[in-house]
Amino acid sequence: MDNEKLPAPPIIDFSEYNEDIQDYLWPVIVKYYGKPDIEFFASKSEIIKSFQLLDKLYEDDSDEPITIGNRTFELKNLNFIQFEGRTYDFS
Template sequence: MDNEKLPALPMIDFPDYNEDTQNYLWPVIVKYYGKPAIEFSCSKSEIIKAFHLLDTLNENDSVKAITIDNRTFGLKNLDSMQFEGRTYDFA
């Protein structure tokens, strides 16, 4: 992980995220309507950044895409994103 500091997070929400696990790769599944699922893995720190972005979507309508690691996903026709045992459904 680079030297960039992540915002303070409730560690109860990410009990397995610590110095030893921060560089492990975690599965991500992105689904668009009518398309095959996109599956890849990325670091836990990138998933945490995506969580924060997803949590602001309702507050910030100007967000048109979600970036996870080096991949960018447009919101148009996005069905769902799954990571860390959570599924985010999009209308």
């Protein structure tokens, strides 16, 4: 079971995203199992770019870290990433 490939987190059509708000800063929460929450802010364009990269990493079965803004996160033991009311589970 440890070697099973997890399904990629869903990439939602960000219909409310537009050029006027692309540089606004949005709260992001990253949670690893057994660790305190990591909270920071990133632009919506950076967040969307990160999740598009994450989708590609899943397709390629890669364990490369994911970068959101200027922060990098390992996928190992990652529980979830949450921003703007969306939660992406990695369990």
